[in-house]
Amino acid sequence: MPELPETQTIAAILNKNLAGKNVLQVQISKDYKALPSTEIFIKAVTGKKIKSVKRVAKNILLELNNGVRILFHLAMTGRLLLWNEKVGSEKWVKIILHLDNGTKLTFSDMRMFGKAAVLSPKQTEELAARYGPEPLDKNTTPQQLFEKIKSKRTNIKNALLDQVVISGLGNIYATDALFLAKINPLTKTSEIAPEDTSRLLDxxxxxxxxxxxxxxxxxxxxxxxxxxxxxGTYQEHFKIYSKKNCPVCDGKVNFMKISGRGTYFCPACQPIISA
Ligand SMILES: [Zn+2]
Structure with missing residues (x-):
């Protein structure tokens, strides 16, 4: 599933290539329902200029010149692709935006867990308010993260996947960050100290x-x-995710499912803290 870095990469590329372009036509597959309705979606988007493309948590938002945003959430199998005459066809295409420079943006979604919606400016503000602190925002502090973690009674791994605790993190990056911070993923949030969150945010x-x-x-x-x-190629640089041996101590990496998500940790480098 695309997490913050993948969503950020997509948003940056779309922003570079779509800002200033006009949407000439919108096509939506008959088996797909855009939100709030396909009809409203088409009406809100057709003929509008794209001002910018930004990321909010794991959502991609295309801001239009009428203040409306197109929201795409890719979930498990969603994809956003920029096509030109030279490119072949993509399967499972649900939405096509035809642009005035001859290219098109396609949204495809094999399993249809993703989302395509139009949002008013007010709904856009409400969306942003639903998420916890943005990790890459310089104004986000370890203290903020500490308070959010403390508000959850679970283990630290589950807490980091909760989008209210911190925005945009998913399974891979939570697993790797806990390894770098030398925190065991099963550590209870009640046992996390302020200095742990400082290391963790870094x-x-x-x-x-x-x-x-x-x-x-x-x-x-x-x-x-x-x-x-x-x-992407970060998979060649995983810190502990998917590894058999610890890159620091060479010990055997433990694998377990925490809330159904595959979690890797080194029991030697990430010992359990017990109160
Ligand atoms: Zn180790």
Whole structure:
């Protein structure tokens, strides 16, 4: 599933290529329902100019010149691709935006867990308010993260996946950040100390920034590609995710499912803190 670095990569490429372009025509597949309705979606978007493309948590927002935003959430199998005459066809296409420079943006979604919606300016504000602190925002402090973590009674791994605690983090980057911060994923949130969150926020920023530099992660399912069809390469730089041996101590890496999500940790480098 695309997490913050993949969504950020997509938004940056779309912003560079779509800002200032007009949407000439919108096509929506008959088996797909855009929100709030296909009819409203088409009416709100057709003939409008795209001002900018931004990321909010794991959502991609295209701001139009009428103040409306097009929201895409890719969930498990969603893809946004920029096509020109030279490119072949993509399967599972649900929405096509035809642009005035001859290109088109396609939204495809094999399993249809993703989302395409139009939002009013007020709904856009409400969306942003639903998410916790943005890790790459310089104004986000360890203290903020500490308070958010403390408000949840669970383990730290689950807490980091909660979008109210911190925005945009998913399974891979939470796993790698906990390893860099030397925190065991099963540690109860009640046992996390302020100095742990300071290390943790640094680690989160480090893995996210590194992954953005490598264009995100593309796993063996090849699901994630950027809008030009290019795979990310952060998977070649995983800190502990998917590894058998710890890159620091060479000990055997533990694998377990925490709330159904595959989690890797080194029991030697990430010992359980017990109160
Ligand atoms: Zn180790």
């Amino acid at each position: 680690a989160i920023r480090e893995v996210l920034e590194e992954s953005i530099k490598f264009g995100g992660s593309t796993l063996s399912d090849k699901m994630y590609v950027d809008p030009f069809g290019k795979e």
